[in-house]
Every structure is written in structure tokens, then in C-alpha cells.
Amino acid sequence: MSSAISRQISLFRIQLENRRFNGAALQILDSILAAKDIRSLLEIRSALGDLLRSEIAPVLGEIAKKSAYEKLLTVDFFVKAFALVGDTESCLALKYEALVLRETKCAVDHDLHVSYQEWYAFGKDSLDNGFYTIAVKGFERALLCIQSHGNIDPDLDTFSIEAHMIDEIKKLRDMAATLVASHSVYTESANYMKRKAIHDEGKWTSRSDKRQEVASVTFRNGIKRRNMMKLQQSQRLLQNTTP
Template structure:
């Protein structure tokens, strides 16, 4: 790693730890990610993801008592950082928290009102990333926004139909993956019983996280692992379930 890049990484970390969460800090990160040693950059990005996930939790706790406008500015900064380093899960999680925060505060400040199009865009991005349950809830939020702001406009009909179709895709996709998971769980439990004579003790990893989105992320990780194992079992099962979304 070049001295310049190393210095830029240290400077970025210092800026975040000092809570200088502004455009200048983002530009430092951009300069780090512009490094042309792609092999080494992968390791740098991985380290930055771990650093930012840890720091973002501390930052969110620190701003808990701040005004909504301040919170949203900080969350927007974190969203942009996670987007730059390619941490889709954290990026979407914070976007979701920001939308919910705005929705709650909009009761007293209409400037923070979340539009149906924002919920729809978020639903599309969530579905593309495999978070079907969250996409379904975002679609429901979008439909609720339209119901609360009824305007006699023919375009609304097409928008509502689009959202409903997206919601259906999310529901079907989540259900399809659930069926796969059940099949894999059956064979997994069977294998554990067969291997019990070898004194194998499965260790249950304790999950963390209190928000709905974080729970969705953990469920997605488990589904991905189950689906990978399911590919090995397809030769002995009759099902030929295909994922609706890749």
C-alpha cells in the first residue's frame, strides 16, 4: 500500500471518529476508493466496512436526542458512505430508518413527508437486493401514501397497479425462498441425526440487532446459505424451484 493511500485512510478514520461528517470527509473516502491497485483495494474496502458499521452504531446512539433535521443529515452522510464502499445492506438499512424517521416527524412537520415515489423506489431497491419482506412493507407504505392523498388523476391507477404488482412479486419471491428453506432444513436435520454418533454438536450463533431491517438481513444470509446447500440436494429431491429474482 502506498504511503499516500495509507495516509488518506488514516485521515478518513480520524475524520469519522472526530465526527466531522461532511462533504470533505466524503471526498477523502472517494480519493481512497480511486486507488488503482484493485487487489489491495478489496482488503481496504472490507476493513472500511467493518470500521463504518462499528462507528455508525455509535453515531446513531450519539444523535438519539438531537433534532430530526440533524439526525437526517447524519444518516444521509452514512448512507452515502456505505453506498461508496458498496455495503448495500447497511445502506438500505439506514435509508429505511431515515424514511421511518421522516414519516414519524412529518406529523408535526409536513416538510419531512415521505412521498409514495420514495417508498416505491426503496421497495424496488430492496427487492433487487433480495430483501423481499422489507420490499413488501415499503409497497404497503407507498399505497398508504396514495390513499391518503387521493387525486383524481388517471395516472394514479397505473401507479397503484405497478405498486401492487411489485408487492405481489415480493410476496411470491419470499414464499418461494421459504419453501426452499423448509426443504433444506429437513435434510439438514436428518444429516445431523445421522452424524450424531460422531459427537457433533451444532453451535447456534446468537444474532444481534433490534430493527426489522437488521432481522431481514440476517434472514437473507440464512436463506443464501440454505439455497447454496439446496443446490447439492436437488438431485435427490423432486422440486425444481427457481428463484423469481436473482
């Protein structure tokens, strides 16, 4: 990593340490990632991802008692930052937390209300990126939003929209749930095969040890018999030559 890149990363780290979660900090981050070769970009993204992950936990702890809007602004900054460095998992995890926070506060402030379209988009993004468990949660939330009848445009045919979207969301939810189950079966199968391989290897080693032991005993006994035969032959020759 070049010294110029290291200086830019240090500058971005200072922005995080000073809790400057704003557009200027994101511009610095974007400039670090701009126009780099593939090898350098992977290295830089990894370093920046580690930096962001090391900061997110203490930052969330610090803003725990702040207003919902302050929390959401901070979370939105990290969502965008993680998206820039290519950490999709952290990006989606924070999006989920932000949507849940808005839902818990929307009774007091209707501007924080979460539409079913937002939950649907979140579930779709999670599904497309392979995060099936969180996709199921997103689609379930979208269904709850539609069933609450608070997300439909009154100028449209509410019933037809609900029927269409419920079918679509259920289909995607079931697909995600199936993929979760398939992944669990695959993981369990992989673990079983690994345990079986270790067990079989132990049995084979044990059998090999026994076979080696038997072979060793047979070999030693063969030597003893051979030596005994030579001794007997020597004794007979000695007896024949004795006057």
C-alpha cells in the same frame, strides 16, 4: 494494503471520530477507493465497511435527542458512505430509517413529508438488490401514501394515476413477498436436508459399528473353532501314537 492507503483510512477514521460528517469526509473516502486494482479494492472496501459499521451504532445513540434535521443529515452521510464502499444492505437499512423518521415528523414539519415515489423507489431498490423483506415494507408504505391522497399532482388525473400505481406497486409487493416465502422454503429445506444428513450419518455410523461388532465376534469365534479343531486333531494324533 499500502502505507499510503493506511494513512488515508486513518485520516477518514479521524473525520468519523471528530464527528465531521460532511462532504470533505466523503471526498476522502472517495479518494481512497479511486483507481485501485480489483483485489486491493475489495480489501479496502471491506476495511472501510467494518469501520463504518463500528461507528454507526454509537453515532446514532449520540444523535438520539437531536433535531430531526440533524439526525437526517447524519444518516444521509452514512447512507452515502455505505453506498461508496458497496455495502448495499447497510445503505438501504439507513434509508428506511430516514424515511420512517421523516414520516413521524411530517405532521409537524410538512417539508419532511415522504412521497409515494420515494417509497416506491426504495422498494424497487431493495427488490433489485435481493432484500425482499424490506422491499415489501417499502411497497406497503408506498400504497399507504397513495391512499392518503396527499401525494398526487392536482393537475393530473388522480384516479388514473392511483389505479396504475396501485396495480404496479401491488404487483411488485406480491413478487417480493413470494420471493420471501420461496427463500424461507429454500432455507427450511436446506436445514431439513442438513439435519437429515446428520441423522442418516449417525444411523450409518451406528449400523457400521454394529456390523463391525458382529464381524469382530464372528472372527473371534472362527479363531476359537479353528484352535479347538487343531487341539482335537493333536489329541487324536497323540492317542494314536501312544503304545
